[in-house]
Amino acid sequence: MNDLGHDLYHQTLMARSRAPRFAGVADAATGVGEGRNPMCGDRVRVSLRCVEGRLTEVRHETRGCAICQASADLMAEALSGAARDDVAALTSEFEEVVTVEGATTVRFMMFRPLVRQKSRRRCATLPWSALAEALAEQGVKTDG
């Protein structure tokens, strides 16, 4: 909680949006995807390198709000080094956090307030849409 009384904009989220750790373009990317939100003009481009079934690098270029920036960066962090077979489970875990009241997952909990703020949910899911496109480009589905 900050003094503006908004549990969404807490320190971790603000820190990540101000100074993302995974911004940029993946070296020798094997997949690139883009998500756009026509309502606000936000855009996330995700590039990744997948070697022998493992995501060795995930990067994002994000033009968007603090929620979108932080979501892209934390997504890239969670996926870096993950087996590509685990992407579907991670994606569902994220979706559960932002759509299900009282979700019991442990990751991405900072986005929990979005359950009650549907108007901003798309800001957080946009990077995941870009990720799905980046993986689809190289023939890997995220829906399990």
Add this chain to the structure above:
Amino acid sequence: MDDLMAPVRVDLSARRGDFPILSEKVHGRDLVFLDSAASAQKPLPVIDAMADAMRHQYANIHRGLHWMSERTTDAYEAVRSQVAALLNAPSQDEIVFTHNSTEAINLVAHSFGALLKPGQAVVISEMEHHANLVPWQMLRDRAGIELRIAPITDAGDLDFDGLARVLSDGQVGLVAITHMSNVLGTVVDARRVADMAHAAGARVLFDGSQSIVHRAIDVVALDADFFVFTGHKLYGPSGVGVLWGRMALLDAMPPFMGGGDMISSVSFEQATWARVPHKFEAGTPAILEVIGLGAAISYVESIGYDAIARHEADLVAHALRRLPEVPGLEIVGAPVERGGVISFTMADVHPHDIATLLDRSGVAVRAGHHCAEPLMRRLGLTATARASFALYTTRAEIDVLVDSLTRIRTLFV
């Protein structure tokens, strides 16, 4: 503190009591509603008029032979003459009820558009709401009409030299332009547009969705051919809008939609049309909403446009003085004449973050592209935050906005 040039201030704060919703709390804070350009709050007379109609006097109109239907028809038609008086329209028969401004513009695009010939052009401006852009794109694609765009200046005013250029070949059949921008607050010199359009042989439509909230409208003085507005921004209900058009034009135009109420006689082979305005009012109209609009117009007239305009000019002057105090804040556009709408951006803070965090302080603003994406591109922006004022807005509320923005800014830098 006040500028010597500032208009005489009119205090309308006593009117806040007429709007029950303004005493609601949001997130435990007083509601500071600065999103009236999207839709205004409703005063008691509007709420009561609609509820009273539902409680005491309601039936379908124009067809019943019974007492309830006749009285409801009278109430509905009385609003038509009220609207005619509001716009200084020569005849109440020139008032067509639609469901909103968007439908009114679509009606003109369809029915006046049917009178245009392939190769003729329609002119709009760079600062149009999608409602005054997309219907013309559809007409262009359907009927081979050219769509031309009159530019704006960097300050956000209509570029009259640019307008002259797009009118110069005499091929323009209609200039359809906003009377007041929902993003920049720009009030367009409508009479000048009308004179230029007419000199070039074109008709002119003004989208008055925003302007009618802030200014008295006189369609004769503006020399308009069409004027549209919507009820819900004028303190009335949603679901009712108005098209005013010159009788000769409305008379020549084919109907928009077919159905009941818009016919004279019908056989299985053919139908003949009712006279204007009923020709354009197919199906059961928004009866309750029209009655609500009538109450809203009475309410606005009881305060008077002069008082409303002066009050809002004071609010705009106050906001333009105070908003620049917020570090990183930039006001979008600097039009010669501005109604009660101010869009702004803040360095390092996305408009959606601004709106979400302001909401937590009880402050409601709009953020996004405001249904004007091409304008956003023209301005080199993807989105802005927008504060808009109404007759119930106070200086103190603008101060809450400024203080909240200043605190939000500290989160991001």
